[in-house]
Amino acid sequence: MSQDKKRILIVDDDRIITESLCELLELEGYEAVGVAGFAQAVTALERQRFNLVLSDINMPDANGFELLRLIKQRFPDIVVIMITGYGTIESAVEAIKMGAYDYLTKPIIDEEIQLTIQRALQQQSLIRENQTLREALDLRYSLDNIIGHDYKMLRIFDLIETVAESPTTVLIQGESGTGKTLIARAIHHRSDRRDRAFVEVSCGALPESLLESELFGHVKGSFTGAVSDKEGKFKVAADGTIFLDEISSATPALQVKLLRVLQERQFEAVGSNKTQKVDVRVILASNEDLAKVVQAGRFRQDLFYRVNVVTIQLPPLRSRIADIPLLAGHFLKRYCGELRKDIAGFTDGCLQLLQRYPWPGNVRELENIVQRAVVLGKRRHVEVDDLPEHVVEQAEVLPSGGDIYRPQSLKKALEEPEKRIIEQALKANNWNRQVTAQVLEINRTTLYKKMKRYGLESEPAP
Numbered sequence: 270m271s272q273d274k275k276r277i278l279i280v281d282d283d284r285i286i287t288e289s290l291c292e293l294l295e296l297e298g299y300e301a302v303g304v305a306g307f308a309q310a311v312t313a314l315e316r317q318r319f320n321l322v323l324s325d326i327n328m329p330d331a332n333g334f335e336l337l338r339l340i341k342q343r344f345p346d347i348v349v350i351m352i353t354g355y356g357t358i359e360s361a362v363e364a365i366k367m368g369a370y371d372y373l374t375k376p377i378i379d380e381e382i383q384l385t386i387q388r389a390l391q392q393q394s395l396i397r398e399n400q401t402l403r404e405a406l407d408l409r410y411s412l413d414n415i416i417g418h419d420y421k422m423l424r425i426f427d428l429i430e431t432v433a434e435s436p437t438t439v440l441i442q443g444e445s446g447t448g449k450t451l452i453a454r455a456i457h458h459r460s461d462r463r464d465r466a467f468v469e470v471s472c473g474a475l476p477e478s479l480l481e482s483e484l485f486g487h488v489k490g491s492f493t494g495a496v497s498d499k500e501g502k503f504k505v506a507a508d509g510t511i512f513l514d515e516i517s518s519a520t521p522a523l524q525v526k527l528l529r530v531l532q533e534r535q536f537e538a539v540g541s542n543k544t545q546k547v548d549v550r551v552i553l554a555s556n557e558d559l560a561k562v563v564q565a566g567r568f569r570q571d572l573f574y575r576v577n578v579v580t581i582q583l584p585p586l587r588s589r590i591a592d593i594p595l596l597a598g599h600f601l602k603r604y605c606g607e608l609r610k611d612i613a614g615f616t617d618g619c620l621q622l623l624q625r626y627p628w629p630g631n632v633r634e635l636e637n638i639v640q641r642a643v644v645l646g647k648r649r650h651v652e653v654d655d656l657p658e659h660v661v662e663q664a665e666v667l668p669s670g671g672d673i674y675r676p677q678s679l680k681k682a683l684e685e686p687e688k689r690i691i692e693q694a695l696k697a698n699n700w701n702r703q704v705t706a707q708v709l710e711i712n713r714t715t716l717y718k719k720m721k722r723y724g725l726e727s728e729p730a731p
Contacts, residue, residue: 443583491540
């Protein structure tokens with residue numbers, strides 16, 4: 270069968286009807302196969318691939334409903350049209366409920382069946398296209414596509430698996446560029462709401478005057494420029510997921526409305542007194558520590574308690590340097606494919622430098638740098654001079670011979686990198702031990718012991 274030629278199976282114990290339909294459909298450019306009953310139909314379905322089945326309801330060995338049920342169970346991609354000489358409303362309703370595309374009565378009119386088959390095959394094409402798009406989305410937003418072998422990321426993967434199926438509000442915190450949107454989409458696509466809308470709103474990108482209208486909608490005439498009613502993002506996300514990024518930038522008035530939505534799942538559009546109810550999963554993200562924003566008086570404490578049910582803390586890239594080669598390789602493969610470049614990988618010196626760079630822009634910055642290297646690269650491997658100057662300049666210089674292997678225990682080998690990380694964290698936090706311990710996710714006692722061990726008890730003189 271050619272790629273474009275559709276194959277149709279006709280099931281009817283009346284040989285004259287079967288032969289006439291086969292002749293009609295072949296004249297229309299289809300490949301038609303006729304069989305006399307249920308058993309022959311099953312055999313044909315197992316031997317060949319069909320796009321559509323035309324089946325009589327009344328057959329000698331079984332009725333058409335049994336064949337319809339079998340096709341929906343074993344061959345769900347096939348479209349089924351039922352035909353009968355004794356049509357009733359009840360049997361038509363039953364056929365449609367069981368998954369038939371349409372229900373026709375004899376005598377069969379050529380134009381009617383031609384049009385019905387044409388429409389049925391168009392619907393089948395749309396279903397397959399949607400399935401292909403859904404599979405592409407599943408691949409893009411699956412956990413397999415979120416790169417990370419660091420133990421911090423592995424814990425996050427476990428947490429995503431645990432919370433995805435529940436309607437629980439999730440708060441994602443992390444620096445800009447750590448992948449908060451990717452994590453939110455992964456949660457949505459692993460939930461039972463995956464076939465519904467995922468709506469993303471960047472609260473920091475919209476002016477205060479428009480944000481409330483964007484989220485909750487407005488009615489015509491509620492403010493200057495409101496020339497018609499507008500549906501808000503919460504309504505658009507009904508039965509799905511809404512992702513509120515940069516939630517720490519929400520105004521006090523908006524925070525009150527958000528609290529009500531989270532507690533009661535209801536709101537009013539701007540300029541309206543009509544209360545709307547909505548069932549929606551809420552995921553929020555912040556590049557600031559919300560607990561500190563609450564202490565600073567910029568975020569309501571009661572709203573914080575409401576959103577802080579399950580918190581996912583994304584680590585900065587500089588704290589999981591072992592994942593940098595994995596991420597860089599992932600982005601290299603993606604952009605080589607998109608730009609049709611043949612670059613095998615990174616030189617060892619280039620990877621070592623990438624692991625020493627502090628990554629203020631996190632994973633997003635790494636992706637941009639790899640994309641740039643692919644665009645400009647002319648060699649088989651990405652080398653140090655393919656990287657931006659600021660990356661090379663800001664990467665910490667290894668001690669002499671630091672890239673040469675010397676036989677030693679793993680514990681001993683890890684001492685120097687650990688010392689550098691602790692010293693960098695202390696400098697970044699003005700030698701505040703309490704804050705440094707929190708950033709490194711260790712307790713103060715452990716930090717004090719390590720500082721003493723590495724001779725970092727006091728801040729060096731300027």
